[in-house]
Amino acid sequence: MSEKKRSAMNQVVTREYTINIHKRIHGIGFKYRAPRAIKEIRKFATKTMGTPDVRIDTRLNKHVWHKGVKNVPFRIRVRLARKRNEDEDSANKLYTLVTVVEGIESFKGLQTQNVDVDE
Numbered sequence: 001m002s003e004k005k006r007s008a009m010n011q012v013v014t015r016e017y018t019i020n021i022h023k024r025i026h027g028i029g030f031k032y033r034a035p036r037a038i039k040e041i042r043k044f045a046t047k048t049m050g051t052p053d054v055r056i057d058t059r060l061n062k063h064v065w066h067k068g069v070k071n072v073p074f075r076i077r078v079r080l081a082r083k084r085n086e087d088e089d090s091a092n093k094l095y096t097l098v099t100v101v102e103g104i105e106s107f108k109g110l111q112t113q114n115v116d117v118d119e
Contacts, residue, residue, distance in 0.1 A: 010093070010094070011082070012081075012082055012083055012084060012094075013081075013082050013114065014079060014080070014081040014082070014114070014115040014116075015048075015079070015080050015112055015113065015114055015115060016077060016078070016079050016080075016101060016112065016113045016115055017044075017048065017077070017078055017079075017080060017112050018075055018076070018077050018078075018107050018110050018112075019040075019041060019044055019075065019076050019077075019078055020074070020075050021037050021040065021041070021064075021072055021073065021074060021075065021076055022074040022075065024036075024037070024040040025037055025040065025072060030069065030070035031069055031070070033069060033070050033071075033072050034064055034065050034068070034069045034070075034072050035069075037064050037072045038056060038061065038064060041056065041060070041064070041076070041078065041098060042054045042056065042098075045078075045080055045096045045098050046096070048080065049080050049082050049096040050082075051082060051092060051094045051095055051096045052092060053085070053090070053092045053094070053095035053096065054095070054096045054098060055095055055096065055097050055098065056098050057097065057098060057099040057100065059099065059100055059102075060076075060078065060098055060099055060100040063076065063100045064076070075107045076100065077100070077101040077104045077107065077110065078098055078099065078100060078101065079098070079099045079100075079101055079115060080096055080097075080098055081096065081097045081098075081099070082094055082095075082096050083095055083096075083097055
């Protein structure tokens with residue numbers, strides 16, 4: 001049964017998720033909120049996509065930090081793309097690229113979506 005799960009992890013796939021950062025940084029001191037939010041996004045991507053190698057896009061980093069270190073957005077819509085690693089020397093065959101989805105007015109009713117990427 002674990003063999004089927006392993007083969008599913010080898011697929012290249014792209015999905016959109018809404019991450020509730022507010023509950024993940026609850027109780028964290030002001031000076032540590034934005035760095036912790038980045039760490040929590042990385043942890044979320046590792047758990048959902050199953051790849052230890054997670055790369056955060058610079059626009060996502062800027063979006064998390066745009067209101068300062070302590071006023072992190074409550075929710076964020078991200079696109080997680082599991083991709084093949086071009087570098088043959090690396091230990092991981094796949095990596096996850098995390099990018100921000102711009103232009104979301106309301107998070108109400110949004111669900112996880114598979115995205116078709118034509119590359």
